[in-house]
Amino acid sequence: MSKTKEQEPIELHGDIWKHIQPGEVILDARGITKRYPGGVLANDHIDFKIRAGEIHAILGENGAGKTTLMSILFGLLQPDEGEIYVRGLKVRFRSPEDAIKMGIGMVHQHRKLVPAHTVLENILLGHPRSRGVINVKEAEEEVVAIAERYGFKVDPRARVWQLTEGEKQVVEIVKALYRGAKILILDEPTSALTPVETERLLESIETMTNEALGVVPFITHKLPMVLTISDHVTILRRGKVVDHIETAKATEQILAQKMVGRPVIFDLQKPPSQPGEPVIQVENLSAKNNKGVIALKNVSFTVREGEILGIAGVAGNGQHELAETIFGMRPAETGKIIFNGQDITQLSILDRWKLGMGYTPAERTEVGSIGDFSLVENVAMNYYFDKRYNHSGFLDYGRLRGLTEQIIEEYDVATPGPDVKIQTLSGGNLQKIIMGRVLSRQPKLVIANLPAQGLDVGATEFVQRKLLEARSNRAAVILISEDLDEILSLSDWIAPMYEGHIVDIIPAAEAKKDIIGAMIAGLHQEN
Amino acid sequence: MTVAGYQIRLQRRASLPGWKAAMFSILAILFGLLLFSFIFLQADQSPKEIYKQIFRYAFFNSYGLRLTINRFIFLAMASYAFIIPFRAGLWNIGMPGQLYMGALAAFGVVYLLGGKTGDLAVAQPVVLVLMVIASMVAGALIGGIAGLLKGKWNVNEIVVTMMLNFIAFYFVSFMIKDGGPFMNVGGRGESFELPEAARAPLIAGFPYTLVMVFVLMIVLYVLFSRMSLGYQIRAFGKSPSAARYAGINPFKISVLVFMLGGALAGLAGYHYFGAVPGVYKIARTYGYFGDLSFYGMICGLISLGNPIATLFIALLFGGLSIGGRYAQGKLHLGFGVDYALMGVLMISLVAFQFFYNYQITFSKKPTGK
Numbered sequence: 001m002s003k004t005k006e007q008e009p010i011e012l013h014g015d016i017w018k019h020i021q022p023g024e025v026i027l028d029a030r031g032i033t034k035r036y037p038g039g040v041l042a043n044d045h046i047d048f049k050i051r052a053g054e055i056h057a058i059l060g061e062n063g064a065g066k067t068t069l070m071s072i073l074f075g076l077l078q079p080d081e082g083e084i085y086v087r088g089l090k091v092r093f094r095s096p097e098d099a100i101k102m103g104i105g106m107v108h109q110h111r112k113l114v115p116a117h118t119v120l121e122n123i124l125l126g127h128p129r130s131r132g133v134i135n136v137k138e139a140e141e142e143v144v145a146i147a148e149r150y151g152f153k154v155d156p157r158a159r160v161w162q163l164t165e166g167e168k169q170v171v172e173i174v175k176a177l178y179r180g181a182k183i184l185i186l187d188e189p190t191s192a193l194t195p196v197e198t199e200r201l202l203e204s205i206e207t208m209t210n211e212a213l214g215v216v217p218f219i220t221h222k223l224p225m226v227l228t229i230s231d232h233v234t235i236l237r238r239g240k241v242v243d244h245i246e247t248a249k250a251t252e253q254i255l256a257q258k259m260v261g262r263p264v265i266f267d268l269q270k271p272p273s274q275p276g277e278p279v280i281q282v283e284n285l286s287a288k289n290n291k292g293v294i295a296l297k298n299v300s301f302t303v304r305e306g307e308i309l310g311i312a313g314v315a316g317n318g319q320h321e322l323a324e325t326i327f328g329m330r331p332a333e334t335g336k337i338i339f340n341g342q343d344i345t346q347l348s349i350l351d352r353w354k355l356g357m358g359y360t361p362a363e364r365t366e367v368g369s370i371g372d373f374s375l376v377e378n379v380a381m382n383y384y385f386d387k388r389y390n391h392s393g394f395l396d397y398g399r400l401r402g403l404t405e406q407i408i409e410e411y412d413v414a415t416p417g418p419d420v421k422i423q424t425l426s427g428g429n430l431q432k433i434i435m436g437r438v439l440s441r442q443p444k445l446v447i448a449n450l451p452a453q454g455l456d457v458g459a460t461e462f463v464q465r466k467l468l469e470a471r472s473n474r475a476a477v478i479l480i481s482e483d484l485d486e487i488l489s490l491s492d493w494i495a496p497m498y499e500g501h502i503v504d505i506i507p508a509a510e511a512k513k514d515i516i517g518a519m520i521a522g523l524h525q526e527n
Numbered sequence: 528m529t530v531a532g533y534q535i536r537l538q539r540r541a542s543l544p545g546w547k548a549a550m551f552s553i554l555a556i557l558f559g560l561l562l563f564s565f566i567f568l569q570a571d572q573s574p575k576e577i578y579k580q581i582f583r584y585a586f587f588n589s590y591g592l593r594l595t596i597n598r599f600i601f602l603a604m605a606s607y608a609f610i611i612p613f614r615a616g617l618w619n620i621g622m623p624g625q626l627y628m629g630a631l632a633a634f635g636v637v638y639l640l641g642g643k644t645g646d647l648a649v650a651q652p653v654v655l656v657l658m659v660i661a662s663m664v665a666g667a668l669i670g671g672i673a674g675l676l677k678g679k680w681n682v683n684e685i686v687v688t689m690m691l692n693f694i695a696f697y698f699v700s701f702m703i704k705d706g707g708p709f710m711n712v713g714g715r716g717e718s719f720e721l722p723e724a725a726r727a728p729l730i731a732g733f734p735y736t737l738v739m740v741f742v743l744m745i746v747l748y749v750l751f752s753r754m755s756l757g758y759q760i761r762a763f764g765k766s767p768s769a770a771r772y773a774g775i776n777p778f779k780i781s782v783l784v785f786m787l788g789g790a791l792a793g794l795a796g797y798h799y800f801g802a803v804p805g806v807y808k809i810a811r812t813y814g815y816f817g818d819l820s821f822y823g824m825i826c827g828l829i830s831l832g833n834p835i836a837t838l839f840i841a842l843l844f845g846g847l848s849i850g851g852r853y854a855q856g857k858l859h860l861g862f863g864v865d866y867a868l869m870g871v872l873m874i875s876l877v878a879f880q881f882f883y884n885y886q887i888t889f890s891k892k893p894t895g896k
Contacts, residue, residue: 370769372766373761377758381773
């Protein structure tokens with residue numbers, strides 16, 4: 001690698017960020033181009049500027065090139081063409097270390113933390129200071145000070161595995177700030193957050209921009225969020241910049257149309273409910289969470305054929321435990337689960353699949369799929385035991401391949417073919433495969449855990465339509481979501497959860513968003 | 528990087544065809560041999576001559592070839608004993624213990640049939656079948672302990688198999704040394720010799736266990752690429768949490784892979800002490816074969832758990848260990864040269880696996896930049 005002066009900006013870090021004026025261009029990317037093997041043009045001459053004190057949203061569907069662009073800005077990838085200037089200084093990042101030293105911080109959508117370590121250890125990990133001896137007490141004080149300055153609550157001694165998604169994100173942000181980030185890149189920052197956490201994050205971001213930090217959230221699906229928080233939006237489609245807009249002049253419709261390239265319908269067609277026999281009856285069910293504490297407390301409900309029960313709630317209020325307990329991935333401490341009249345509380349997960357239950361987990365990459373496996377092998381996860389695909393111990397891979405191709409076709413999955421590893425798919429396409437695989441079994445009960453979380457507009461619409469289709473096919477559906485709009489538009493019954501209890505079960509026709517919002521925040525008074 | 532106007536880049540591979548993987552392994556071996564020639568040159572020896580001696584003895588000398596094949600069978604079985612749990616993401620470090628128990632069980636059958644002192648009352652095929660079954664069952668049982676503890680209480684399988692090695696090692700010692708039930712009439716710290724009827728038949732001068740190796744290769748290949756059980760093992764190996772979600776029973780898989788692995792290691796024990804011509808007893812130096820079985824791990828790791836590739840690696844290392852020792856004696860090379868050579872080859876093979884994931888591309892650098 002030829003060395004020129006521009007590549008050694010490391011020592012300049014202290015100087016370069018002095019005397020920032022709000023509104024000044026602090027990062028200028030010109031003509032960024034990245035071509036992947038196979039000729040995919042992920043970024044095609046992208047130009048954009050970030051100004052100090054500005055929130056600059058970058059909008060685009062899955063596969064529009066956002067992640068590539070972000071990786072280039074953070075030094076994870078090197079562009080084939082184009083230049084990056086930080087405060088007028090031309091830089092070339094060979095690795096994230098270079099980018100960090102230039103004041104660029106990044107918070108990934110998929111958290112990159114060590115679960116077994118404490119918050120403080122994670123924050124110190126990789127920090128230039130941690131090479132020698134660390135004064136832990138001093139570092140802890142500094143971390144707490146930074147967190148307080150921006151209004152974050154973190155316990156530096158908590159272990160990361162004990163944290164909720166929202167708390168983990170806070171850790172990542174504090175980590176970036178502790179390293180001196182002046183430009184903070186947030187990848188889908190609100191996708192895993194609850195409404196309350198989102199609000200808190202936005203307040204903190206505002207504090208940051210007041211201090212003339214540049215913040216770049218990459219947002220795909222939460223268009224209202226873009227409208228409320230950002231100052232500028234850059235819209236990408238197929239690797240190209242479609243438009244730069246001042247947010248004040250944009251509407252949800254305009255943004256969606258530019259992003260998708262066609263008008264988007266926001267209303268789902270939901271036929272009237274025709275409930276049939278009860279499919280699942282949960283009685284007095286309790287379960288523990290991963291920390292061994294009772295997190296699901298005496299929950300009871302019934303879902304009938306052709307009905308969707310929407311479980312609303314802020315993450316960590318027992319919804320996850322509820323889904324896993326019904327599906328047998330977590331033992332029930334008390335209570336009974338009755339499926340089609342049969343007590344299945346003690347049955348294995350395999351038996352539940354065979355009886356016609358289906359579960360789409362929230363953790364799509366860790367639980368819902370096997371990244372190293374091909375699409376066909378991932379589809380086999382729900383079929384390896386099925387007599388139609390398993391002939392006395394031998395798997396019928398030919399038939400599985402056919403089924404996979406059918407799912408790819410029906411769900412409009414963007415993939416080169418059924419034999420590629422599933423880890424090459426984007427989030428939306430991965431979820432389509434998981435949904436397709438589970439729904440193709442025509443389950444009598446579908447438990448969908450955060451089915452549209454983190455998906456772009458198109459994929460969200462698709463997944464939601466498929467859930468309604470399952471309902472029309474007489475399945476009972478339990479929908480777990482943190483998005484109240486999603487709950488309200490899909491459910492027949494709504495069960496808000498708070499601290500492990502179901503607060504109430506309300507028919508969707510009578511449900512009001514503000515009341516449910518109060519219930520999941522624990523503000524609802526029993527009358 | 529730019530060299531002479533060409534831009535050289537490293538790119539991640541999307542996929543790798545099997546023939547290319549094989550080609551990289553061959554390149555790796557050639558590279559390793561080349562690298563090691565410098566050590567021979569340093570000692571004023573002709574690398575060409577030494578390699579000629581090694582390979583000629585290991586693969587083209589009828590006596591050497593037989594030794595190579597005996598060792599190849601042993602290594603292949605030990606490798607498979609490692610590979611099956613490995614594909615489930617579990618580490619079997621217990622091949623020594625499993626093969627000791629396998630050997631003991633095979634000799635136990637003969638002992639119970641009265642073969643220690645006199646001739647056997649049962650026909651040869653019956654004895655052989657019983658010996659094979661006993662060795663596999665014994666290996667499976669001791670291996671199963673690790674699987675059971677792993678599956679039930681998540682006890683680290685590496686520690687358990689390692690500790691079981693010690694138990695088995697001293698158990699063999701108790702059984703065959705002076706005063707032990709299997710002791711040789713002449714003492715000497717070795718077991719009794721197998722009577723004629725318990726000795727394995729030879730096929731073209733090679734033990735019949737050679738056939739078993741090829742059968743095992745096919746069985747394992749089919750298991751992993753076609754069968755539901757193999758699929759479950761692989762799924763569990765890639766992602767235990769996803770496997771559990773899919774209804775795969777972690778306990779069942781843990782116990783099963785260790786029992787299967789242990790059975791094959793037990794068979795390796797039967798092979799070396801019960802089927803290799805001229806041995807037919809548990810030798811005083813049985814611990815050497817326990818150590819040798821660790822090469823099974825290396826073969827399994829180098830071949831990335833592929834049962835077909837494993838055989839080539841096992842044959843190479845089987846041959847090198849025989850030929851290397853021979854050349855060392857004949858040409859008066861330094862002590863340990865044979866193992867050093869194998870070590871260099873292993874490192875080279877592992878290093879070349881880099882190219883399984885990455886490729887280097889050349890492109891003409893655009894001018895004016």
